Amino acid sequence: MTLVGLPHAVEQEADGALEPLLSNGLVDVSGNAAPSAPLGLRLAYRVSYDATTDEVEHRVYYPSLSDPAADKYVRVPAAIRALLPVVFLDPTRPLQLRPEGLLRQLVSDADPVAATAAFQALEVDVVAAATTLSANPSIEGVLDALVADAGPARRIGDAPVSAKDIRFLPDGGSLAGLLRAFQPALRLDDAGSLPLESHGSTTVAILSAAEALLLAASTHGAIIVGDDVGEGLDGPTTEHLANALRGAASQTWLTTRRADGARAFETSEFVRLTRHTGQRLAHQVVPPADRKEAGLHRHIQSQLLPALTATAVAVSEGRHDLSALSAADRRRSTPALPLAAHGVRLITADSGSGGGTGQIPQVAKLAHQLGYRVVAMVDGDPAKTAGTVLSDIEAACDALVRLPDSMAIERAILTGATATQLRVAASQVFPMYGLADPTLGKSDPDVSNVVMKVLHSKGLHEQFLGALLEETGALPPIVVAALDATATCSQPSYSGAKRIDLADPTATV
Structure with a gap:
């Protein structure tokens, strides 16, 4: 792929791998490019499998500096890949405060100091509540009987154990475990608050899409990459999501099986992938040459996209x-x-x-x-x-x-x-x-x-x-x-x- 309009920091780091571009955005390989030609960065990916050692090797490399036929690859440094503002839309469970959750990332990115303080305060409050629970006489009396000195639990510690040594904490008391135990409950109607899953797959998908959109909007110059956009969403929400993602990013690459997702894009931006009799091809519509052809292009939105x-x-x-x-x-x-x-x-x-x-x-x-x-x-x-x-x-x-x-x-x-x-x-x-x-x-x-x-x-x-x-x-x-x-x-x-x-x-x- 060829990346254009790169941030200054990326151009600086990738100096030597940049190549002049033609007006259509492709790399100029003629050797006669104008000094003022814009520059782009080509990246390629290759995966290979060695049957003898049963090993798989992945390479992200510069094709301009590499020779795959000679097994020579100049790989793209991790530092450059980290500088590329790419946002992947993963269909993960929404509204998760655990470390791997997208909501956690958004909260931490917005104000990391305040987020850390809030999580630590939650931990302290939960420990205090658990201590109060454990000290309840109805629970403490049974616990003391379980760890009595005359019973088999007398030797589980270095010193005699009592009910005061036992606390009930979510997932052992770690902050990560505590946040995993906190799951969203929504009130959307008179039924009151219900677990997120009880509201159906469409609600889950919409909130996942909203998180992804917020992440894209907060990433400057983002390149958004999403797969199967619109799965689980209704038609209008799918189109709105695709349109919002398209407007929030420098580039948006989405795959979809839904005509609603494709409608957010111009006809010239469609790339339809096919595999007929084992041959993989990519197809794009030629722009209309006159008014008659422009009228004919009405078939795309009305009939050909629904046949996606x-x-x-x-x-x-x-x-x-x-x-x-x-x-x-x-x-x-x-x-x-x-x-x-x-x-x-x-x-x-x-x-x-x-x-x-x-x-x-x-x-x-x-x-x-x-x-x-x-x-x-x-x-x-x-x-x-x-x-x-x-x-x-x-x-x-x-x-x-x-x-x-x-x-x-x-x-x-x-x-x-x-x-x-x-x-x-x-x-x-x-x-x-x-x-x-x-x-x-x-x-x-x-x-x-x-x-x-x-x-x-x-x-x-x-x-x-x-x-x-x-x-x-x-x-x-x-x-x-x-x-x-x-x-x-x-x-x-x-x-x-x-x-x-x-x-x-x-x-x-």
Whole structure:
């Protein structure tokens, strides 16, 4: 890693290991750097294992002065590492006054003299209270009987032992043990004071985050490093914590599996790490070149970040397609598995200003920049086979799943259902949302067409699919086939055809 904007003390100590930087923050290795170029410090880490001696060796070294191929390492002195203002966010138990607790560090850093005096006063008071307890006649009489001269305890000391020689102190009476015994109890409601753990994991996580934030704010020029930020927190608190940490530090390096944590950062600051088929890669989004691309970047916050931990995204044409496919996917039952079980997240090419097949290649390009595998899901509109629409999608995506010829999502929903079943579903759904039942007075051959027209113009794909499922007892076969094909070709190990054209299960030969 390369550290820039170093404190003066670090530059002084690391003189000889500093290197000139380019405008992008990388080290200038050309040998022609300007004398006024800013300086940075590169550090590297290597761990090696010797099987013969069963030993592990860790090295933090200067790559500019070292030659790993020749086993030559110039290590970074501990004095320099101590000067780097790095704050690690450890998910430790909050509100701990014991020596290793973060609260203890904050209290001691704020006023070490007053903190020491407070702890010593606590020790004196506890010893005095314990002495009073031990001197209680009901306890002292029993203790005297236990250590009576006629009993086996007569020889445990150099002189006869009495009840006055016995005290009851937490953890033997040491200050560290005493502070370990002091655990936080909170009063958050009318239930009164309860142990911290009794308030639930979210309260514990929030207080841990608050301690970490206070530590970061009190460390000048801090570099904050945190792992799995947001685990145990609700969404808004996660975003607030990440945003506060970002503002409190010179640099903030956080890992998270939560979209809420990532939202606190600019798109250009995201680095998404992936491991596909054993290969580890890092991905960053290219800044938008024009207004059109800037509008496309709305997909990042709205759809791609929520898919943060998915392996692949399946891009549908529009919101109606997404609604219908998502509804069917949620209703799959064992032994069938939903797309989430395959690491796939369903999204749409519509960013709010219209979707369609023309947008899919652009969304795919953006998703690829973040390291997702991309599968397109399109309908069977014949117009798309005339030009380069499908070939453009194929070129931009890892795979393409296409509904049968002339079949849009509305017709796909209705496959496998009889006219009677469609009538029942229509009578249940459309009037509920203030629409007339379009099947009334229509002949059976016309029922599917009139239902499709209403769905296309008014939506209600999810609601109609749910009602139809109650009547048929099974999901539409072509929708199931589309989901199955998407699950198959979304896997990084998939090596089949790039384009899958689904067959119409209702077609006759």
